[in-house]
Amino acid sequence: MAEKIGFFDKVRIFFGEVRTEMGKVVWPTQEQVKTYTTIVLVAAAILSTVIGVWDVAVTRVVSFLLSFGT
Secondary structure (H helix, E strand, O other): OOOOOOHHHHHHHHHHHHHHHHHHOOOOOHHHHHHHHHHHHHHHHHHHHHHHHHHHHHHHHHHHHHHOOO
16 A cells, blocks of 8 residues: 655655756746847737727717717
């Protein structure tokens, strides 16, 4: 019959496996991080501008349509 593993043994094994896996990670260079950050910021700015324009347009259309009811 298999021996039960205690809680602290499980925690020790877990962190040992985490350490092993973190050693396999290929970290990006500083230049890659700068590039990816710039891409994300530009994409977020473009997307927020598009959403803002759509919001203003829809608000004006809805206000125009509701003005017929008064």
